[in-house]
Amino acid sequence: MKTKEKILFKALELFNEKGYNTITTRHIAAEINISPGNLHYHFKHSEDIIKILFTELVVKMDALLNTVKKVEFKTLDDLYQFTFSTCEIFYSYRFIFVNFIDILKEIPEIKSQYESIHSSRKEEFQLxxxxxxxxxxxxxxVPDFIMDSLVQQMFIIADNWLTHNRLILKLDQEDAVRHYSLLQMNLFYPFLNREQQQLYEQQYITANA
Structure with missing residues (x-):
């Protein structure tokens, strides 16, 4: 693994464990046994590391969305797997969502990128x-205004469930991903056909009871 990759890997681990506001480039350098000067050769500021990690998150979500869009005959399991995989990806970059407001405030480029993504994601989800x-x-x-609301509800839960988990439930990774995947899936229940509702109850509610 190259030095730049080591820096990003360790930075993500430290940000996730201890928070964006408490970790400096010196902490990251010390963890991988390089000098601060060596780290700054690759990244002048911690904000530069955050930008790349945020881009990694976006790229992984783009790949997931493209995979779902290519599935011609979509099933209930496809919907669940998409929701579950999204939660897994978000958990891997959880510091971004837990420290979301601070990051958007301090790094304008990410704020602009997020606003653009929010708009394009809405169209992708509707498709x-x-x-x-x-x-x-x-x-x-289902009326269009209800589908619009469903998309907004998904965004709200997706952006905030990690904070809710840290403050309230305090579940570990495996349990958190499973719990919040199901919580988001429950949003779809009223919009499933009756046959799909029964299948959903059998596969995801009874099985997880």
């Missing part, structure tokens, strides 16, 4: 949901 409607997983007669 994905229309695919589930086409395959009779979701009801076809």
């Amino acid at each position: 994905i949901f229309s695919g589930f409607q086409k395959n009779n997983i979701l009801k076809k007669d």
Whole structure:
């Protein structure tokens, strides 16, 4: 592993464990046994590290969304796997969401990038949901304003569940991903066809009881 990769790997680990506001480039350098000068050769400021880690998060979500969009015959399990994988990715970069406001305030580039992503993601999710409607997983007669609300609700939960877990439930990674995946999936329940609701209860509610 190259020095730059080591820095990013250790920075992500430290930010996740101890928080964005408490870790400096000196801490990161000490953890991988290099001098601060060596670290600053690769990254002048900790903000530069944050930008790359945020981009990594975006790239992984882009790949996941593209995979889902390519599935022609979408199933309930595809919806669950998409939700579960999203939670796994977010957990891997959890410091971004726990320290979200501070990061957006201190790094304008990320704020602009997030606003742009928020807009494009809305269109992508609506396209994905229309695919589930086409395959009779979701009801076809859901009003547009309700679907718009569903997308917004997903964003709100996705951006904030990690903070909720840290403050309230304090679940470890495996339990947290499973719990919050199901919590987000429950948003879809009223919009599933009756057959899919029964399947959902059998596979995800009864099985996790």
